[in-house]
Amino acid sequence: MEEAILRVFRGDSNGGEERIYRVPLKPGMVVLDAIHYIQAHYDADLAVRWNCKAARCGSCSAEVNGRPRLMCKTRLDEFRGTDVRVYPLKTFPLIKDLVTDVSWNYQVARQIPPFTHKEPEGKPFIVHQVDVERAQEFHKCIECFLCQNVCHVLRDHEGQSAYFGPRSMVKIASLEMHPKDVLDRTGLLREKGGIAYCNITKCCEDLCPEEIHITDNAIIPLKERVADKYYDPLRALLRSLAPSRRREEST
């Protein structure tokens, strides 16, 4: 039977090593299947996070041959003839084996002011598909944190106190571009959010499993909002009128 050879990182914050496993290949098998095989047949204590095995929950992020991927969406037949190295995400503190401590991302999320609207009670919203689509793109985010992991600003530990990271930019964009949201988060973006630290390398956008245009559709427009607000008040004023015009048309 054909086999895949997996080199899996085993260890914790005290250090670790690569261990080699041979796993029989089945058609269409993904990296996560191989990890499960290892658990059931060799090492029951191999730590991994996963939930859906369908690329929906964003739990199974790891670095596969150096590239941050979802293990449940990465096919083994991609690597025919080469060993497959499976390592934990680098940016976050290691807990054990393939599991890292991603709690920082949740702490950042708590600092983002939530969706806030001023619609009258008891009346369903009237909004048009074209207006919801922009924010809907950002709602696809499965919080896999692959983008956070790859962002060079966050890789450097100092960076984590300076910049919220691409996932958070996507979140803020989803709120700012929600057709009924009335808050202004540009101050947050400029200061604590540290949007200026992003220099649009697009590494995050390139590997988002949900194919969200993180830089083009979220970060760049947010940077423009910040620039307008702080450096070009007139344009900011015009822009702030635009959404309300749209609102009137649609009610």
Add this chain to the structure above:
Amino acid sequence: MEQYEIFEHDVLVIGAGGAGLRAAIAAAEAGLTVGLVCKSLLGKAHTVMAEGGIAAALGGVDPQDNWQVHFADTMRGGQFINDWRMAEIHAKEAPERVLELERWGALFDRTPEGKILQRPFGAHTYRRLSHVGDRTGLEMIRTLQDRAIQAGIDVYPEVTTTALLKDGARIAGAFGYRRETGRFILFPAKAVILATGGWGRIWQVTSNSWESTGDGAAMAYEVGADLRDVEMMQVHPTGMVWPPGVRGLLVTEAVRGEGGVLRNSQGERFMLRYDPQKKDLSSRDVVARAINQEVLEGRGSPHGGAFLDVTPLGADRIRQKLPNMYDQYLKLADIDITKVPMEVAPTVHYAMGGLRVEPESGATTVPGLYAAGEVASGLHGANRLGGNSLSDLVVFGKRAGECAATYSRDLPATLQVPRDVVEAEIVRVLAPFERDGNENPFLLHEELQATMQERASIIRTGEGLQKALEKILELKERSRRTRITGSRMYNPGWHMTIDLDCMLTLSEAVVRAAIARRESRGAHYRLDHPNKDPEFGKLNIIARKSRGEMTITTVPVPPMPEELARLFT
């Protein structure tokens, strides 16, 4: 002795899917302190897998729709063993809950007039499902997650609860451990809400994530709560068939809602034969058995399923309305569904049975213990309609949260958590590290899945179920000899030993209840009793622990009041 951390709350919610989040929000908004425990990270619960939509008679696209029609559809789908009062509350309150999600930031797809768009779904009379493409569950969980964070709830991610604790007859809290470190935690609480979801993982071919191991139902059973109609396990007609690693992965009903049709290997639209009226959108049990039958009679697809064709919709519409399906087939099966049909086969999907609860409050038969969502029962009866689960989560999650809050607030006494029970629990949970034994929990799980798949799935017989029961009892014995190595830190083998106990309890209940229901109704099909029996139509089957043993009894289905019964004449 082992140390453990202690965190006390007025209300403890176990499970952070749609129902748990909604319950936690309700209890927190009532001004109480709330703890929310989840096995995974926040926002990863099985609710994210829900695709098609949330059913509510908003009447936005079909103005004729109203709660009475939704109620009647739900009761008919459930073949009248549902709790009518739950179906009534659900149909009446679902629209408010959908609009509430919108006011909390959810962005549903829109009609040309800017209202919430609703799509047709199996056995719903009107277009009723609000949706966001085919990722409605994700939208819902994210909306609720954001709201919960703002409500000041204490979240305990990656904590497994292993036991509920009682002071006398009343619930007094729960006990568990952190998956990360293996350290124990005690959660004293006057009221506990279970929102732990279902137990699809006891079958081989399932759409469920690893979390669906029945923990909440099993823990509640251990402290004396009633399980109702657990023989009713929904098999979704369309799961992926190939490649083997994704077998069972859900193919949303929205594919058929948007116009996809089922064909057999001869190209025939076979649903026209099985249900000429509702065709491809017939109820799930009917479509699942139809596909099964086509395969049995030799008209299956190459990997033993049926073809599901959406190509006539055109590539643009498919990518807009079914983006996840498109991606899922392309990436995992090398199939472009805009060009060729998918291959699909039935997959175990949803537990319609579960804890017996009071319809208004979600109170179980144990004082202080509440349940909402899939772990509870009553709304869906013998067959759940698509879209009725997401609405179930928010309608009954909210109610359970409010009622548990009131109960907790009004309970004067301070409760004592029994020390000896906690200590015994620690010994039980750590046993796999200590004892002699050579059983592998992962392989026992595989054996259990194979048995349930073969004997307690879409087609059942009395004899097969009896054999399944023997096997389960054997596995139970063997599960006492599982042995785990390694440390307690994030140890999946150890976690599996705990999950396995829960799954074995649920399997036993499912099989015993299935043996007791000697008829065929909805999802429960007995080859040796192929017809509906009106006598069983008046009964709910109850599994309960009494004197250490599982006993099966029946209770009458509550009779519908006159004015609702009239809807069916």
